[in-house]
Amino acid sequence: MTKHCIIVGSGIAGIAASIRMALKGYQVQVFESNAYPGGKLSEIEIQGYRFDAGPSLFTLPDQVEELFLLAGKDPKEHFEYQKLEVACHYFWEDGKQIKAWADQNRFAEEVETKLGESGTTIRAALKRSAFIYDHLAPLFMHRSLHQLSTWIRPQALKSYLKMGKLGIFSTMNKANEALFAQPKLVQLFNRYATYNGSDPYQTPATLNIIPHLEFNIGAFFPKKGMHEITLSLYRLALSLGVTYHFNSSVEEILVEKGKAIGVQVKGKPVCGEVVINNMDMVNAYKTILKKQKQPKKLLEQPKSSSALIFYWGINKVFPELDLHNILFSDDYRAEFEHIFKKGSIYHDPTVYINITSVYKQDDAPPGCMNWFTMINVPNNQGQDWDQLITAARKNIIAKINRILKTDVEQLIEVEQILEPRTIEYRTSSAQGALYGNSSNNKFAAFLRHANYSSDIKNLYFCGGSVHPGGGIPLSLLSAKIMTEMVGG
Structure with missing residues (x-):
């Protein structure tokens, strides 16, 4: 028997979710208020x-x-x-x-020649970034923070012993000032806080994970x-039988007896066994989920x-x-x-x-x-x-x-x-x-909405406003984490 999946929004995470759900055997429909896919992309x-x-x-x-x-x-x-x-x-x-x-050596040489900072500090900064990535990416990027199984894995237990070295108790700026003698390099590495809409003088030094993506990888x-990311994945989704409805705003996510059963579009119900929200989490609760219990603590968090x-x-x-x-x-x-x-x-x-x-x-x-x-x-x-x-x-x-x-x-x-x-x-x-909520405190990663609803069965979330965060890679990972939670 064919199962139906409904996705609200065709941002890059929504498109990725549509592909993954189609491959799980679902008949997928995506409803998008705009006339085109991709959202910001x-x-x-x-x-x-x-x-x-x-x-x-x-x-x-x-x-x-x-x-x-x-x-x-x-x-x-x-x-x-x-x-x-x-x-x-x-x-x-x-x-x-x-x-x-x-090229790391060429970058180090550039820094020494132009700014007078030892190239060893560049290598140290990128080594630090790789260390943070190796310990935190398996927890914060590739798995749900809201499931016990994440925290009792051997990888998690190993990372607990390194917390002091991962920057959780310092700010990005303080960590960079401690490493670089040249203020211009402090400024350059502080800039990575803007990659998720945060303030380097407030955000934890764990965000020094970001240079690893740009330099080491x-x-x-x-x-x-960049738009080809959207178009190529959109074409892939279509080839898998996903149906996209543009200029079609979802008016409400329909909930019955604590379970999501579909959506209302243009005054008519569209039923599905799974509903996935790719719309910004805050605005979703204010509009299409306004009749449901509100996660006030998350909704009131400072925005990016x-x-x-x-x-x-x-x-x-x-x-x-x-x-x-x-x-x-x-x-x-x-x-x-x-x-x-x-x-x-x-x-x-x-x-x-x-x-x-x-x-x-x-x-x-x-x-x-x-x-x-x-x-x-x-x-x-x-x-x-x-x-x-x-x-x-x-x-x-x-x-x-x-x-x-x-x-x-x-x-x-x-x-x-x-x-x-x-x-x-x-x-x-x-x-x-x-990027949804800001990351201007050490608990920010835990103050993002989970990839599922704890109150409504069969309702899931993906996109930059929920775990693990904003930007293309994290949005794509949110769709991956979310679909792994859904049964076939």
């Missing part, structure tokens, strides 16, 4: 320029490949990518700049752009940062820029205080510029570049965003002009803006937060 096309709309960094490609392998397909025939030689190009106001080479670029993105078509090629570029603030601590304590935008923000046309030339017209220009900003708490955006745009342009010695305003051919209000509207992310 979508694309924008404007007058000859193409932009990846959301996540721009690609790590752990094996999590994408695994889905093809599970379906008996060769990933190389469906999804191509390349490893980056330079993970990121960093710039400071005093004229210093370094390239974070993927590698940073990559899909040859057809958001983003202000300017998609600019630039009528010039800057050879000094790479795929990933960072123009650092002169006062990093003040920048994060504005984001997390003042709910505002610092006048000298760190600017991230992602330019896919460096690798994929047809993303911009000849002689041009597609700039995904982003700064970290607070989530939406009712600020005067129109005023904040106007001031931020002026400050971003001034910073770019100072560091790159240009007049970028005159080079902007096209512009589109994405900001906390539109992020929330388009992706149902509570307050426009990119």
